[in-house]
Amino acid sequence: MAEKEQTTKSSKQRMAEYLKGWIPYRYKRYYTFIFVTVFALVIPFIKINGAHFFLLNFDHKQIHLFFTKFDMQELYMMPFLLIFGFLFVFFLTTLGGRVWCGWLCPQTIFRVIYRDLIQTKLLGIRKSIKNKQQEPKDQMPKRILGFLIWVVLSFVAAANFVWFFVPPEEFFQYIQHPSQHGVMIGTIFIVAGFLIYDIVKLKEDFCIYVCPYARVQSVMYDEETIQTIYNTERGGHIYSDDQEVKLVHSLKELHEKEGKDAECTMCNACVRVCPTHIDIKRGTQLECINCLECADACTQVMGALGKPSLITWTSYSAIKEHRKPKFLRFRTIAYGVALTLALIGLFWMGSKKEYMLLNINRTTQLYKIKDNGHKVANAYKFLFQNTQREPHRYYFEVVSHPEIKIQRPSAPFKLGAGHKMNKVVILYTTKDIIKDKTKDTPIPIKIRAYAVDAKDKISVVRDTIFVFPRYDILEKKREVNKK
Ligand code: SF4
Ligand code: SF4
Structure with a gap:
């Protein structure tokens, strides 16, 4: 017993020492979520010279972009804006894989709010945010309460969405006369209804089966694209190369097949924490939303052994060649140049705004x-x-x-x-x-x-x-x- 305590203590000490100063990706994502949420909530209220940051106003047939007002007939900027938008997505995906999904997408932010904040931290329906595989059972009153909190937040999010089409100064007038503004009220109910169904029922299946970005993003990857990657060289091969067959099921089997040097402890902390219910040890998968929760989990497990995480945010080439990922390469530079040109075009067209x-x-x-x-x-x-x-x-x-x-x-x-x-x-x-x-x-x-x-x-x-x-x-x- 004393020996076990000693071992536990020393592994905790080791972990504390090894992880000194370590900030989990989770916290960094939370800060990003807070920033994005506050930005989305506050920006519709900010006006400069009567113009909003972004507003697509069908009522007045106007578009506001970067605090400049454009009439719908002045849509000569639109091609540049669309080109810029597409190029930016290509650039971001080539550089950082599904960085949008894990760090900025409202779907991910809402799921973290509902599952990790409301259900786990606030109401304790789920045991821990480290296990996302177990769906809450029983505790009906708390589950209903969690659902009702989300219903309220869904309506706030839906109203926030509408503010990019009906500015808040008009929204709060219109909402006092709902019978005269059926389209706006209907939109709020449809968006809120979708958010309730999506976040409570569909969950990460939205990312896996519905979201079109998930389908197309992999064609933009190259060997240097930053992704969540399990290092088979260090951890050992758990799955076959084609990801089809699980080769080992226990630490004993791993050591038999890959030798004692294989570092994975087969603890499956990375699997339990995964919101899309995949095993990253299988390799890159369409379902991975790049949330890096598995990297955080493995950092703690391996930290207790005084070793770096087996799951990191890096590129396949970087792992193979034992170096840092290359951010500057032909594809990213080409996208950077194209983005700059589109931006110049956008500002040039903007400067030609007609009054x-x-x-x-x-x-x-x-x-x-x-x-x-x-x-x-x-x-x-x-x-x-x-x-x-x-x-x-x-x-x-x-x-x-x-x-x-x-x-x-x-x-x-x-x-x-x-x-x-x-x-x-x-x-x-x-x-x-x-x-x-x-x-x-x-x-x-x-x-x-x-x-x-x-x-x-x-x-x-x-x-x-x-x-x-x-x-x-x-x-x-x-x-x-x-x-
Ligand atoms: S494997 Fe799962 S936990 Fe890891 S980054 Fe992908 S989605 Fe997140
Ligand atoms: S958390 Fe790390 S050590 Fe544990 S199973 Fe996953 S990769 Fe292996």
Whole structure:
């Protein structure tokens, strides 16, 4: 007994010494979860110059990005944004595998809150966060309480989700009149209902069977991608190379097959703690969400023996070549360059943001000949939109051809904040711009529309055409009228 105590004590001491200063990945993930959660909850409330960090507002047909407001018709930035988003996911996955899943994904964060915080730490329904294989049984009142807490949190999360589509300042007004805002209320109930089903019933099966990212991420891996890896060289082969057959079932069998040097203790602490119920000793698997709980578990087990963990966050090449993983390599550099280019494109397009909108459509009539063949007029429909928060007076000019004048509208007009207005525009010329007797000639022209009171900031340039008739038609009209 005394000997056993002595052994236990010395292994604890050894572990304490070995793990001095060690911070489990779990804690680092918790800090990240707290940051992500606080960020997601707080950012919809922050506005700079009336714009949110991210808002897709269908009500006002606006997108807010990085505290800049864009009208839905200004979606020229979208391709760059999508390219940037996809490239970032490729880059992150090539570099760190499923780092998103274990560290940032709301699904993982919610499961940790429900399973580890509410069910285990708060209510004690589960014995320990170190064993995620045993589902809670009995203790019905506590389980119902845990469920109800999650129901409340699901509605908070659903509301938080909606704030990225309906800003909080409108959300809290709308929610007081639910009958008038059925879509918003319906969305909250659908999202909350999904979260309740997903987190309580579907659990990590969502990551394994539903999430599309889980299906595609492995094609982005290479030999240097950082993953949760069990070191077979040190620990011994527990499974066959194709992961199909379990070769050893006990420490005795391991030592018989792999020799006494095989370091794995076959304690299975890494298996018990795994939220997706896999054995990382089998090798990389689709189900692994990179949470590194198994690495933490093994660090403690091996720490008691004064050895480093057999499960680490590293790359296969690094293990094989006994070195640190290489972060700078052709693929990551190429993604880095592409990301930088997409970012430059994004900022370049952002700097070209227009502070008013103008759509030009021609009417079906090509032109009208007036004043006995001495005047040619073209008609258009201009759609002006004031995207600013204050009213402005608008007008326009033909910048490319001074000989083409404006007949209608004859003076600037006022547009309220956010308002649109259709204007019938007539341009005319009294000069013989083209003398082609074979065909009507479309002349490319440039229109510059602007706010009269903020000409330098609020102005846009659009291309359109002015159709000039066959010259012989004009000549005939002039002849007829001379007679
Ligand atoms: S094997 Fe399990 S515990 Fe280990 S990182 Fe993957 S999901 Fe997490
Ligand atoms: S926790 Fe480490 S020592 Fe224990 S079974 Fe897993 S890999 Fe082996």
